[in-house]
Amino acid sequence: DTGVSQNPRHKITKRGQNVTFRCDPISEHNRLYWYRQTLGQGPEFLTYFQNEAQLEKSRLLSDRFSAERPKGSFSTLEIQRTEQGDSAMYLCASSLAILHFDTEQFFGPGTRLTVL
Amino acid sequence: TQLLEQSPQFLSIQEGENLTVYCNSSSVFSSLQWYRQEPGEGPVLLVTVVTGGEVKKLKRLTFQFGDARKDSSLHITAAQPGDTGLYLCAGVVNNNDMRFGAGTRLTVKP
Numbered sequence: 001d002t003g004v005s006q007n008p009r010h011k012i013t014k015r016g017q018n019v020t021f022r023c024d025p026i027s028e029h030n031r032l033y034w035y036r037q038t039l040g041q042g043p044e045f046l047t048y049f050q051n052e053a054q055l056e057k058s059r060l061l062s063d064r065f066s067a068e069r070p071k072g073s074f075s076t077l078e079i080q081r082t083e084q085g086d087s088a089m090y091l092c093a094s095s096l097a098i099l100h101f102d103t104e105q106f107f108g109p110g111t112r113l114t115v116l
Numbered sequence: 117t118q119l120l121e122q123s124p125q126f127l128s129i130q131e132g133e134n135l136t137v138y139c140n141s142s143s144v145f146s147s148l149q150w151y152r153q154e155p156g157e158g159p160v161l162l163v164t165v166v167t168g169g170e171v172k173k174l175k176r177l178t179f180q181f182g183d184a185r186k187d188s189s190l191h192i193t194a195a196q197p198g199d200t201g202l203y204l205c206a207g208v209v210n211n212n213d214m215r216f217g218a219g220t221r222l223t224v225k226p
Contacts, residue, residue, distance in 0.1 A: 004158070033214075042120075042204050042216030043159065056213075091158050104149065105214065107158030 004108035006092050012114045013082055020078045021111045025094030032075050033105060034067055035091040036060065043091050049075060050097060082115045089113075119143060120207055120217035128223040132194055137220040139205035140187045146208050148188050150179055153202040153219070195224045 005024045013019050025032045031050050035043035046065070047057045051072035061067075064082075069075040079086055089112050093105040121140045129135055139148070147166045151159035163172050165181035165188060172179045176199075178191040192199055202219045209215070 035216075040218065042122075042206070042218050044216070045214065093158075104161055104164055106161065107151075109156075110158050112156070 006108040010112050018080045023092030024074045029094035029096050031095045031097045033093040037089040084115050087115045119215045122217035126221050136191045149206045151204040197224045197226050
């Protein structure tokens with residue numbers, strides 16, 4: 001296993017279109033996180049899963065955003081009716097949580113979304 | 117406002133110089149992590165500090181966690197062009213919630 005992978009690396013779409021991103025975490029990791037990063041800022045937390053359960057969602061995650069991790073392995077993040085303000089780098093990270101304590105998060109290379 | 121304030125926001129220095137960047141908050145963290153991020157890539161973990169007052173060294177990089185676990189610093193000795201990147205600190209609260217600062221963008225000129 002070579003780490004967290006994300007696809008696609010780049011996505012250009014027109015306003016109003018739907019887009020879906022995929023994240024494949026490190027195989028033994030039970031937690032998976034989604035972040036959004038805009039230019040000049042650090043990553044902002046969106047949501048996270050422990051196995052297949054979505055345990056927390058940020059207020060940044062509007063109704064147009066939905067994330068799934070159906071089998072507790074890979075995850076998808078879908079944005080419906082994209083807006084120009086959705087343009088950002090979308091980062092995925094995974095970690096191994098032991099009992100309720102998280103360990104270090106390892107990040108994927110990100111998907112850069114540009115909404116025209 | 118950011119939970120974690122990083123300073124300076126930008127830093128441009130010559131190869132061989134020393135530098136220190138800071139990460140400050142009014143919140144107490146169970147742990148704090150430093151990452152480096154290069155353009156178009158995800159952040160890469162450099163170090164995790166857990167204990168107040170802890171100092172960790174990674175070759176030319178020295179990380180310190182404040183006694184009260186509210187702040188941290190990163191010192192780089194004899195900076196090299198390969199150190200160029202965005203340095204991010206991230207504080208963990210409640211063992212689950214990790215919040216990032218906006219980062220310090222470092223440029224080391226040869």
